[in-house]
Amino acid sequence: MEAKVQVQSRAAQTSVPLLAVEDLHVRFETSRGVVRAVEGVSYTVNRGEVVAVVGESGCGKSVSALTIMRLLAKTGRVTRGRIMLEGRNLLELSEDDMRAVRGHEISMIFQEPMTSLNPVLSIGAQIMEPLLIHLKMTEEEARGRALELMQQVGITDGERRLSQYPHQLSGGMRQRVMIAIGLACKPKLIIADEPTTALDVTIQAQILELMKNLSRELGIALVIITHNLGIVARYADRVNVMYAANIIEKGSADDIFLQPAHPYTNGLMRSVPRLDEPRGTKLQTIEGLPPDLRMPPEGCRFAARCPHKLEKCLKPIELIDLGKGHEARCHRVDEIMSGALKVEFPSGPPVTSQAHIGDKPILEVANLRKYFGVKAAGGIFSNEMATVRAVDDVSFAIAPGETLGLVGESGCGKTTVGRVVLRLDEATGGSIKFSGTDVTHHSGREMRGVRRKIQVIFQDPYSSLNPRMTIGEIIAEPLKVYGIVPEKKARAARVGELLTQVGLFPYMAERYPHELSGGQRQRVGIARALALEPELIVCDEPVSALDVSIQGQVINLLEDLQTRLGLTFLFIAHDLAVVRHISDRVAVMYLGRIMELADRDEIYERPLHPYTKALLDAAPIPDPRIERARAPRALRGEIPSPLTPPSGCVFHTRCPIALDVCKQKVPETRDMSKGHLVACHRAEEIQRSEVLQGA
Amino acid sequence: MANVATAIPATPAATLPKRPNPVLTFVRQQPMGAASFVVIFVMMFAGLFPQLVAPYDPLGIDFAQILAAPSLDHWFGTDAYGRDIFSRIIYGSRTALVIGFSSSLVGSSIGAVLGIASAYFGGRVDTWIQRFVDILLAFPIIVLALVVVAAIRKTVIYGVDVNLIIAIAIPIIPRVARVVRAAALSVSVMPYIDAARAAGYSDTRIIFRHMAPNVVAPFLIMFTAFIAQAILLEASLSFLGLGVTEPTAAWGLMLSGNAADFYREAPWMVIFPGVAISLAVFAFNLFGDSLRDYLDPRFKT
Numbered sequence: 003m004e005a006k007v008q009v010q011s012r013a014a015q016t017s018v019p020l021l022a023v024e025d026l027h028v029r030f031e032t033s034r035g036v037v038r039a040v041e042g043v044s045y046t047v048n049r050g051e052v053v054a055v056v057g058e059s060g061c062g063k064s065v066s067a068l069t070i071m072r073l074l075a076k077t078g079r080v081t082r083g084r085i086m087l088e089g090r091n092l093l094e095l096s097e098d099d100m101r102a103v104r105g106h107e108i109s110m111i112f113q114e115p116m117t118s119l120n121p122v123l124s125i126g127a128q129i130m131e132p133l134l135i136h137l138k139m140t141e142e143e144a145r146g147r148a149l150e151l152m153q154q155v156g157i158t159d160g161e162r163r164l165s166q167y168p169h170q171l172s173g174g175m176r177q178r179v180m181i182a183i184g185l186a187c188k189p190k191l192i193i194a195d196e197p198t199t200a201l202d203v204t205i206q207a208q209i210l211e212l213m214k215n216l217s218r219e220l221g222i223a224l225v226i227i228t229h230n231l232g233i234v235a236r237y238a239d240r241v242n243v244m245y246a247a248n249i250i251e252k253g254s255a256d257d258i259f260l261q262p263a264h265p266y267t268n269g270l271m272r273s274v275p276r277l278d279e280p281r282g283t284k285l286q287t288i289e290g291l292p293p294d295l296r297m298p299p300e301g302c303r304f305a306a307r308c309p310h311k312l313e314k315c316l317k318p319i320e321l322i323d324l325g326k327g328h329e330a331r332c333h334r335v336d337e338i339m340s341g342a343l344k345v346e347f348p349s350g351p352p353v354t355s356q357a358h359i360g361d362k363p364i365l366e367v368a369n370l371r372k373y374f375g376v377k378a379a380g381g382i383f384s385n386e387m388a389t390v391r392a393v394d395d396v397s398f399a400i401a402p403g404e405t406l407g408l409v410g411e412s413g414c415g416k417t418t419v420g421r422v423v424l425r426l427d428e429a430t431g432g433s434i435k436f437s438g439t440d441v442t443h444h445s446g447r448e449m450r451g452v453r454r455k456i457q458v459i460f461q462d463p464y465s466s467l468n469p470r471m472t473i474g475e476i477i478a479e480p481l482k483v484y485g486i487v488p489e490k491k492a493r494a495a496r497v498g499e500l501l502t503q504v505g506l507f508p509y510m511a512e513r514y515p516h517e518l519s520g521g522q523r524q525r526v527g528i529a530r531a532l533a534l535e536p537e538l539i540v541c542d543e544p545v546s547a548l549d550v551s552i553q554g555q556v557i558n559l560l561e562d563l564q565t566r567l568g569l570t571f572l573f574i575a576h577d578l579a580v581v582r583h584i585s586d587r588v589a590v591m592y593l594g595r596i597m598e599l600a601d602r603d604e605i606y607e608r609p610l611h612p613y614t615k616a617l618l619d620a621a622p623i624p625d626p627r628i629e630r631a632r633a634p635r636a637l638r639g640e641i642p643s644p645l646t647p648p649s650g651c652v653f654h655t656r657c658p659i660a661l662d663v664c665k666q667k668v669p670e671t672r673d674m675s676k677g678h679l680v681a682c683h684r685a686e687e688i689q690r691s692e693v694l695q696g697a
Numbered sequence: 698m699a700n701v702a703t704a705i706p707a708t709p710a711a712t713l714p715k716r717p718n719p720v721l722t723f724v725r726q727q728p729m730g731a732a733s734f735v736v737i738f739v740m741m742f743a744g745l746f747p748q749l750v751a752p753y754d755p756l757g758i759d760f761a762q763i764l765a766a767p768s769l770d771h772w773f774g775t776d777a778y779g780r781d782i783f784s785r786i787i788y789g790s791r792t793a794l795v796i797g798f799s800s801s802l803v804g805s806s807i808g809a810v811l812g813i814a815s816a817y818f819g820g821r822v823d824t825w826i827q828r829f830v831d832i833l834l835a836f837p838i839i840v841l842a843l844v845v846v847a848a849i850r851k852t853v854i855y856g857v858d859v860n861l862i863i864a865i866a867i868p869i870i871p872r873v874a875r876v877v878r879a880a881a882l883s884v885s886v887m888p889y890i891d892a893a894r895a896a897g898y899s900d901t902r903i904i905f906r907h908m909a910p911n912v913v914a915p916f917l918i919m920f921t922a923f924i925a926q927a928i929l930l931e932a933s934l935s936f937l938g939l940g941v942t943e944p945t946a947a948w949g950l951m952l953s954g955n956a957a958d959f960y961r962e963a964p965w966m967v968i969f970p971g972v973a974i975s976l977a978v979f980a981f982n983l984f985g986d987s988l989r990d991y992l993d994p995r996f997k998t
Contacts, residue, residue: 424895453897466888470910479906480896527892534896 018089019046020223021070021108021191026083028065028074035296039065039078041247047191050221052214054234054255056270057244058549060292063227066244067193071110072100087191106136109184111177113196118180119168125179126164132186151182156212172640174205181213185220192217193225198233202411203576204637207620210237229550231270232622235259236629240327243267246292246303249321253328255626263330263338266304268345271624273554275583277606278623284561285583286347287554291519302333309347310334349558359586360402362438364538364570365423370396370432372418376645390644392418394594395432397671402537405564405571407585407602409578409617411641415594416574420540423572424458425449436538454484457531461543463523467515473526474511477501480533500529505559521552528559538570545580557584578621582606587677590614593644593652596671600678610680610688612657651683659684723991730987736980744791751784755946764963774965777955782965786973788946793977796941797928800862804869804927805920811870812877813908816885817900826874833871841868842930846939861940865930873919880912887911914992918985925981932974948974 028040040062047053057063068074070085072092085092092103104110109132112118119128126148133144145164152160155178168176177197184192194213198206214237217224228234234241234255241258243251243266251264262268269288290307293299299306301316308315314333321329324339337343372393393415400406408416421427423434425441433442441452460466467476477497480486487493498508504525515523524544531539544560545553561584563569575581581588582602589599590613598611609615616637623629639656642648648655654664663683671681674689682688724731743750753771759779767774773782815826833841846864853859884890885908893903932949934940941947943954951970960967 421891424891426891426894450897453895456895458892458895460888460892462888466892468889468893468907468911470913479898483896483898483902530892530896 020049020051020088021047021225022084022086023066023070024084024086026066026069026085027081028062028069029079029081030075031077031079037295038247038298039295040069041298043083043244043247043249045242045249045252047223047225049190049223050217051239052217052224052226052237054238054241055225055227055244056229056231056234056241058229058292058551060295061244062247062295063244064195067110067195067225067227070193071104071108073104073110102136105132105189106187107189108191108193109187109189111180111184111192111194111197113199119176121168123167124164125166125168125171129164129179129182129186132183136187147186148182151185152179154185154216155179155182156208157182173201174209174640177201177205177209178212181209181216185216185222188220189222191223191225193227195227196229197226199228199230202641203578204411204616204620205640206233207622208638213237230622231259231550232274232624235624235626236622236632243270246298247295248303248331250304250332251330252321253324253330254326257326257328259624259626261328261339262345263324263328263335264304264332265308265310265338265345265347267330269307269347270550272347273551274624275557275579276623277579277582277618277621278625278628284349285554285558286349287558288347288551289555291521302331304332310343310345359404362401363399363435364402364437365572366399366433366435367419367423368397368433368435370419370422370434371430372415372422372427373430388645391594391647392644393422394647396591396594396596397432398589398596398599400538400570400572402570403564403568404587405573405585407581407588408572408574408591409576409581409588410591411576411617413593413641413644414591415644416576416591417542419591420458420542420572420574424456424540425453454534455537457534457536457539459524459527459531459539459541459544462547463520463527464515464547466527467523467530469515471514472511473501473513473515473518476515476526477511477529477533480530484534486534496533500533501526503532503563504529505555519552520548521555524548524552524556525559528556528563532563532567535567536569538572540572540574542574543576544573546575546577553580560584578606578617590617593642593647595652595681596679597653597682598678598680599671600680601676604678608678608689610674610678610685611653611682612659612684612688613653616656616658651681723987727987727991730984730991733980733983733987736976737984740790740977740980741794743787744794747784747788747791751781751787753781753784755780755785755788756944757781764959764966766963767965773969774963776951776963776966777959782951782969785946785951786948786969789948789951789970789973790977792941792945792947793928793931793974795857796861796865796931797924797977797981799857800865800927800931801869801920801923803862804866805873805916805923807866808870808873808919809877809909809912809916810904812874812879813881813904813912815874815878816881817904817908819885827878830871830874833868834875836868838868838926838930839933842934843937843939846934858941861931861934864934865927868930869923869927873916873923876915876919877912880915881908884908884911914989918989918992921981921988922985925978925985928981929974929978 024044026040026043030037030039043062043066045053055063055066065078069080070092080093087103087107092100095103129148129151130144133139133147139147148164149160152163157163157175157178171179197213198209201209210233213224216222226234226238238255240254241252242249243258243264245266251258251262251267258267262271269286272286273288275285288307293303293306300318302319305311305315312333319331319333321331322335323329324335332338334343338345370393374390374392375387376390396419398406408419410416418427422429429442433440435441436452436456441449444452474494474497477500478493481493481496487496497511501508501510506522506525515526518526541560545556548556557580564571573581573584585602587600588602588605590597590611592613598605598609598614605614606618609618619632620637637656642655650666651664651669654660657664661683669681669683671679672685674680674685757780762771762775762779764777765771765775771781771783773786775781811826815823842864845867846860849860849863851858851860890903890907893907931940935947935949936953938953941950943950948970952967956966
């Protein structure tokens with residue numbers, strides 16, 4: 003808190019900002035026309051400040067950042083504007099001068115730590131490269147500085163790491179290396195484009211914390227580009243919200259999060275489930291899609307999706323100053339700020355009747371194990387096989403009409419559980435009972451009857467639909483194969499019905515998947531799952547690939563369908579807030595095992611496993627007041643490899659309260675109270691609040 | 698639900714951009730490919746309607762015109778029996794096309810099915826198919842074709858040498874199977890294949906309805922490229938006396954036999970059929986290459 007005030011006062015003292023983007027316009031010439039990717043974007047970054055640029059995909063946030071680095075694709079053209087770095091216009095520099103700026107004065111960190119490091123060069127070579135080029139250091143000096151940098155970004159054992167290659171490091175480690183490279187020449191500004199999107203929530207917290215600390219200690223300004231409002235609440239000093247190539251609101255983090263002026267900013271914050279809000283309410287959603295940037299509307303670009311639009315909203319609008327650097331691009335901003343207009347988005351009819359939850363479980367999974375054999379690292383001729391225990395002794399049951407949420411970080415085995423339940427992978431051990439029948443070893447033919455009753459919705463709406471089939475063919479196929487609707491005309495009618503049910507239009511049956519947006523495709527995936535009138539649907543990260551405003555739409559749709567059709571969901575996700583919103587009970591997985599399983603409210607209010615607690619602590623909340631009051635993230639370290647899981651309790655290597663017994667004995671899963679299952683040796687102590695208080 | 702319904706515009710409006718004409722795009726992006734297609738088209742026309750193009754009967758012997766040099770009467774000259782070489786080349790394109798086209802089609806199709814099945818089933822099926830493919834790949838194309846054509850009986854249906862087609866198709870199978878398997882492997886891990894399996898569709902349905910259409914691009918490329926190979930192979934086999942037999946007009950055949958005795962005195966006897974073979978092979982190869990570049994999204998701007 004104190005350091006933050008300092009930063010702000012320091013920023014206020016300097017009159018000339020470090021970076022000023024002024025009236026930037028960028029266009030892309032494509033075969034389908036001119037895309038106006040950025041139009042009239044202006045913002046400033048002061049020394050040592052953290053500025054966030056937030057927006058959904060395609061809003062121009064990354065393009066504006068790449069323009070600062072002059073790294074636009076060949077088809078991109080800056081048609082107007084200036085980018086001033088300490089009084090120099092970067093757009094007018096020669097290519098040689100610009101090269102000296104990149105990496106030296108401004109450096110960039112990309113989203114994918116997997117692909118932004120060169121796989122054939124050692125970590126050391128890659129960190130030393132900018133030092134040798136920009137600072138003309140000798141090999142020796144560069145090596146010393148590289149070691150120093152690695153320590154700074156929290157990589158232990160730097161000497162050994164220097165000679166390692168990217169594939170030997172985990173995703174979080176690689177992102178640390180990227181940051182070290184970014185820091186190498188002591189830049190004045192670091193631009194981070196979605197720096198944590200590809201990382202797990204506990205790792206994400208570590209990386210953001212690291213970046214914030216470094217910027218504070220070294221006085222480096224930081225521009226964070228992200229689609230996730232939640233993560234910037236804790237770290238950003240100022241926030242720019244972008245929509246359809248414009249900045250629609252800018253201000254301090256407090257302004258944006260506590261007194262959002264623009265309806266879009268309001269909507270963005272309400273369409274995501276939050277951990278700090280009572281649940282049971284439906285999400286408010288921003289309907290529709292962002293405008294086509296080849297022909298953006300003349301007036302307010304958000305008008306088409308805005309619930310409060312008036313006649314005047316069709317007229318052009320510029321940013322309106324609201325005082326103290328808070329600006330918003332909205333015709334009705336005065337009414338909103340004075341409280342005369344309360345921004346409300348439609349949330350659909352409230353859930354009137356809770357789906358009836360039966361008592362005889364529809365799905366019972368007992369002691370499920372799934373091991374994969376992989377070739378062990380070794381000589382070419384070594385035939386040694388290693389075993390990955392993707393799922394190890396997992397048991398749970400789901401009652402009809404219920405939603406069981408399955409959360410965990412990547413590699414914890416949650417997706418494998420889903421695949422084994424669907425019988426896409428064969429179980430190594432244990433049993434799966436569906437409606438009382440053991441289907442673990444059903445043959446293909448026996449399975450056919452069961453498959454109709456268990457359906458699936460996949461994560462990636464782009465690859466889960468066959469690109470060579472029309473939407474109509476995709477949805478009609480199960481109806482035809484199972485002879486549910488044998489007649490062609492009736493089938494087309496049923497397809498229309500299903501499309502309407504998921505909020506699409508019957509005429510879309512003739513389209514191909516690539517002609518639809520991500521959210522629309524996900525709806526098609528849902529319609530396909532519904533076609534067979536299943537009882538259980540396995541939802542494997544159904545919203546994680548979607549934009550924030552679209553996520554809310556799909557979550558509401560799933561809830562709606564559950565109540566109306568009495569569906570049962572196995573909901574697999576990594577986002578704790580989403581799982582909390584939709585689930586009745588929640589199971590937390592770590593390294594192939596269930597750590598804790600309890601009623602939703604119970605697990606979020608009284609987590610009894612240190613891992614659950616760590617996950618909840620790491621999950622960002624889009625409110626700067628709450629975020630600043632939270633303790634720094636406790637969980638250290640990386641997830642161990644499932645090839646060599648730790649002995650005893652698999653979590654003991656990262657657990658803040660691990661004892662010796664945790665290293666030796668696998669904790670048994672115990673019922674702590676009314677079905678609150680926990681696998682931790684110290685659960686009783688946690689329950690009596692003897693340990694982990696406030697940690 | 699009302700709120701969800703408003704999510705999408707109610708009319709099928711401008712969301713559907715007009716697709717550029719694929720033929721025009723192909724011509725603009727791949728001018729060489731378009732040129733080679735013109736050659737292929739001319740060849741196909743000649744093969745389909747030789748009587749409209751050829752000035753003489755390809756089998757008509759004229760002892761008054763033996764080994765005549767190219768002239769206005771006989772554009773490409775005549776052979777040792779006084780047959781018009783231009784007419785024989787025109788009729789020969791029919792043989793080349795029929796055998797080239799059908800053997801490539803048979804070979805590529807079987808190869809594609811094997812490749813997809815290999816990728817989809819994996820495990821033991823994959824191992825067996827791949828070892829079979831390895832065995833076939835161990836023989837040079839021409840040797841394998843020679844062995845097959847020598848082993849099976851000559852069967853002619855409607856004037857087409859079926860045994861020749863089989864002999865040429867067999868060496869094509871393993872080569873296509875390899876490439877298609879690689880493409881099918883990447884398709885087989887796509888979630889829409891999992892979706893089809895989760896819906897309980899039969900293996901046949903998944904292979905033909907869901908996987909095959911998604912490996913059509915590599916299949917088409919292999920198919921056109923192997924037409925060229927097949928034409929060449931047919932010419933070689935005929936040249937060696939194991940393919941098409943006299944008096945049928947075939948390019949490879951025109952190079953063999955008594956052409957060897959007279960090529961010093963009458964070089965046109967070997968030059969023109971040779972040019973025809975080269976041109977056809979070149980055209981199909983070039984067309985296959987540009988089709989690959991055109992269909993591969995990485996080459997798109």
